Amino acid sequence: MSGIFDRIRKILxxxxxxxxxxxxxxKDGLVLDVDADLQELQSLQVPSEDDNGEDQGRGxxxxxxxxxxxxxxxxxxxxxxxxxxxxxxxxxxxxxNWEIDDEGDFVTGFDSNQYVFRITGKKNEIFTIIAFxxxxxxxxxxxxxxxxxxxxxxxxxxPMASFTEKNGEIRILAEVNLDCEWxxxxxxxxxxxxxxxxxxSAFFEEVDQKFGPAPSExxxxxxxxx
Numbered sequence: 547m548s549g550i551f552d553r554i555r556k557i558l559x560x561x562x563x564x565x566x567x568x569x570x571x572x573k574d575g576l577v578l579d580v581d582a583d584l585q586e587l588q589s590l591q592v593p594s595e596d597d598n599g600e601d602q603g604r605g606x607x608x609x610x611x612x613x614x615x616x617x618x619x620x621x622x623x624x625x626x627x628x629x630x631x632x633x634x635x636x637x638x639x640x641x642x643n644w645e646i647d648d649e650g651d652f653v654t655g656f657d658s659n660q661y662v663f664r665i666t667g668k669k670n671e672i673f674t675i676i677a678f679x680x681x682x683x684x685x686x687x688x689x690x691x692x693x694x695x696x697x698x699x700x701x702x703x704x705p706m707a708s709f710t711e712k713n714g715e716i717r718i719l720a721e722v723n724l725d726c727e728w729x730x731x732x733x734x735x736x737x738x739x740x741x742x743x744x745x746x747s748a749f750f751e752e753v754d755q756k757f758g759p760a761p762s763e764x765x766x767x768x769x770x771x772x
Contacts, residue, residue: 625729628673633663658760671727675742681760682715704745720746
């Protein structure tokens with residue numbers, strides 16, 4: 547093998563004159579048969595696997611270890627558009643109650659608080675989880691509510707908290723928004739649902755510690771959690 551590559555180097559380094567015949571050139575008295583060398587190179591075969599799958603000398607590349615699962619689409623967790631139907635499948639798998647309200651929103655409840663799941667945006671790319679705390683806070687405590695929300699935002703990325711004031715009462719809410727323009731796999735959707743529910747619940751727990759707990763589920767109507 548080394549002799550072949552020596553001849554190749556000599557071919558590349560040889561400054562062949564235009565009048566030299568195609569099948570041979572000379573340098574320092576050495577005759578180089580170009581066609582013969584090329585034929586010998588073409589005859590070289592890279593060892594491959596035999597019929598029994600045994601390696602005949604070629605080192606396996608990373609691609610050799612990748613299993614082709616194109617014929618098993620049911621085993622691939624591909625990204626797909628996020629829909630409320632898919633959220634419903636996840637809730638069913640957990641044994642959680644839910645319903646679609648008159649506005650087409652996915653509605654459920656945890657710890658007596660109402661949670662609403664929505665798909666919004668021009669391309670239906672925004673996945674939103676918004677929750678409403680069941681127990682209002684007296685409007686006279688507005689400054690304390692504002693301070694609690696400000697402190698939460700200073701130390702947490704999610705959820706985004708806010709409140710509304712009406713008839714002397716403050717209703718506190720929290721929401722998580724996710725841009726899903728490119729879709730989510732089933733595993734990613736489950737993670738986002740659990741993350742949204744979990745972080746919102748954590749925020750409401752802090753509200754309960756500050757302003758008192760929400761009433762028990764037995765005192766609430768329309769609570770869907772089990």
